[in-house]
Amino acid sequence: MADRPLIDHDYKTPLEYANTPNMDRLAKAGLLGQLDPVAPGVRPGSDVANMALLGYDPAKYYTGRGALEALGAGLNLSPSDVAFRCNFATVDDDFRVEDRRAGRIRKGTSKLAKAVDAIRIDGVPGVKTVFKSTVDHRAVLVLRGEKLSRMVSDVDPKEEGSKIGIAKALDGSEEAKRTAAAVNEFVKRSHEVLREHPLNQDRASEKEKVANIVLTRGAGTIPTLPSFKSMFDLRGTCITGTAMIKGLAMAAGLEVMDVRGATGSIRTDYEAKAKAVIEGSRDKNFILVHVKAPDIAGHDGDFKAKVRTLEEADSLVGHIMDEVDIGLNYFALTSDHATPVGYGTHTGDPVPIVIGGPDVPASRALKLSESTASRGNLGRIRGTDLMPILTDLLGRSRLYGS
Amino acid sequence: MADRPLIDHDYKTPLEYANTPNMDRLAKAGLLGQLDPVAPGVRPGSDVANMALLGYDPAKYYTGRGALEALGAGLNLSPSDVAFRCNFATVDDDFRVEDRRAGRIRKGTSKLAKAVDAIRIDGVPGVKTVFKSTVDHRAVLVLRGEKLSRMVSDVDPKEEGSKIGIAKALDGSEEAKRTAAAVNEFVKRSHEVLREHPLNQDRASEKEKVANIVLTRGAGTIPTLPSFKSMFDLRGTCITGTAMIKGLAMAAGLEVMDVRGATGSIRTDYEAKAKAVIEGSRDKNFILVHVKAPDIAGHDGDFKAKVRTLEEADSLVGHIMDEVDIGLNYFALTSDHATPVGYGTHTGDPVPIVIGGPDVPASRALKLSESTASRGNLGRIRGTDLMPILTDLLGRSRLYGS
Secondary structure, three states, rough: OOOOEHHOOEEEOHHHHOOHHHHHHHHHEEEEEEEOOOOOOEEEEEEHHHHHHHHHHHHHOOOOOOOEEEHOOOOHHHHOEEEEEEEEEEEEOOOOOEEEEOOOOOOOHHHHHHHHHOOOOOOOOOEEEEEEOOOOOEEEEEEEOOOOOEOOOOOOOOOOEEEEOOOOOOOOOOHHHHHHHHHHHHHHHHHHHHOOOOHHHHHHOOOOOOEEEEEEEEEEOOOOOOOHHHOOOOOEEEOOOOHHHHHHHHOOEEEEEEOOOOOOOOOOHOOOHHHHHHHOOOEEEEEEEEOOHHHHHHHHHHHHHHHHHHHHHHHHHHHHHOOOOOOOOOOEEOOOOOOOOOOOOOHHHHHHHEEOOEEEOOOOOOOHHHHHHOOOOEEEEEHHHHHHHHHHHOHHHHHHHO | OOOOHHHHHHOHHHHHOOOOOHHHHHHHHHHEEEEEEOOOOOOOHHHHHHHHHHOOOOHHHHHOOOHHHHHEEEEEEEOEEEEEEEEEEEEOOOOOOOOOOOOOOOHHHHHHHHHHHHHOOOOOOOOOOEEEEEOOEEEEEEOOOOOOOOOOOOOOOOOOEOOOOOOOOOOOOOOHHHHHHHHHHHHHHHHHHHHHHHHHHHHHHHHOOOOOOOEEEEEEEEOOOHHHHHHOOOOOEEEOOHHHHHOOOOOOOEEEEOOOOOOOOOOOOOHHHHHHHHHOOOOOOEEEEEOOHHHHHHHOOOOHHHHHHHHHHHHHHHHHHHOOOOOOEEOOOOOOEEEOOOOOOOOOOOOEEEOOOOOOOOOOOOOOOOOHHHHOOOOOEEHHHHHHHHHHOOOOOEEEEO
């Protein structure tokens, strides 16, 4: 949601430009302020930021993204497993990356994944691999075995035209060296398996980019999180189309609702999400609804799309407010980070935060925006402050001291 | 810069009283807020405060002021050296301090320093001394040798009429006891050497206060700072007339520009400083400009002088803004602490902070003041937040997480 003022748009941000009557109503009647997802100026990844918003200090709990993705993709993980985010990609004979997403391949990836999943690693004894495709060109890899480490570098060079990276031990440990060797062998074998795959031969004959390699990044182990229930005395559920958020919710012991139409993409079914909230509120007292679309518009640098996704998200807010009584329930609305359209990447800006509900002082702001939030009645808080504030408003927090 | 409202001046602060059109322009167009140099209510020394503003947490990195002064005075220090701030002072035969600054002696101090530098300590084997005069009555002492400690108390009683202190071990360690013994012997020997010095005989005959002893305080070792470049990916330079700030900059790996006219006193050449900024901006992308004068006026309890120094500092800001394009560069303006004229000492108040530059939301404040800052769009941040915020605005920060 959060952005910076744009000179080409009368120095307005997408949120200031968007027509968001429901969010504005919430902001006017509630606590309004700025939230630093981690700390002022710190530029967070979505994994770290959402961890903080759920009340878990990333400095204490963050163990990489890969395992959250793998959990969210439905794989079972044990504490000794190391998991990776993966892309099907296109490389030339010199392992130079032609397309990091293999022409944004959508069809047949589960067949390719099956072939990759069959890879056996010979060079590193006692390590098995599990591989699964998720959405489009995305997939997850799990290395399973003794003496593995998440301290290995990425194979994905994150830019086209570069050669693929060689996984390296980041801390010099034997475990990390073993893991890096396993990753490098896996990537090499994925190329051997995929370049001969019939589906790629079809793609080549149709002049489509071939998915002839798997690139790994974001090594991670499952974080050891005290349960959300034990921390905040709340029975929680989560509505999201994003595998990482699902995995994070699972690691925290939240239920994950399976909502058809919650895609985690720029087009998502906001009405289906709103219905799921109403459904979820029957037997849960905490519901996390994650909307990915404005972040995608920010990454794409698309001002109009960002305005549109915010207006669509506003309709979701409106649906929920129509059905879930704001006179009885608390409703917090925020971003996990800013993705300004002028930058196309996450920045370290504070983001607006609104908390509405019973007995909450009204900010009397006329509109929800970065600017009104910077002068709001909540002041400037941090990501890990949100759950304690909500728990306190809900009357469920424990007294510190006596 | 920062102060408190004064009943004798229509409840205005010096900053509210001063005519500061350039600072006001910067505040209006930029982020405006409050900054706690260390934490709310914490009353910081300039060393600790400037360390925090440069992004180094004093709780982690602070090792006393003496070594920063010595580095800034041009002495080479090794990690085992312990350095002290010193004053030439006047004591009577009972070692009672008549004048902590020996009549603010200005002439001949390098000759006196040469005599003091020749002192050899006999009572503590393996400890050598290096002594150098700096500005006016000020000097630095370095104790060099094995098994020394900075945990020793000050000899300077910091008030006139009191007897000089005896350096004591603050932590009971053998190293601290050894260091205290060396300090006490040095101070005693300095008195022996100085009271007979011809220059003091001349001063006595001219009824000037004699500089007949050296008083030590602020024991310190060089802090082990990760380089500013490694922390923030910035090539930095520093413009200051204050030895401690020079030393801090050097410890952080910043270049220190030699600017004639930057005196670190109440009269400094603001135009020379502005020219140095423009010069420095050619091959550096971070420039720290330190202005000492308003702090001196605060210590002197001189409202008019503080207003005048703020107006002079405003002209420096104006010079820089005329030459360095604020549409392309970021400009942060703050204080390292408040020195209210009604108190004559540092206080723990938050200080105004302004950040101007591309894509920064405008506070629309009509004037820079403590009061407008307390309602600004940046909210309330801490000293160590400043560099992460600037690094993020500059697009040079690393992503935390993925």
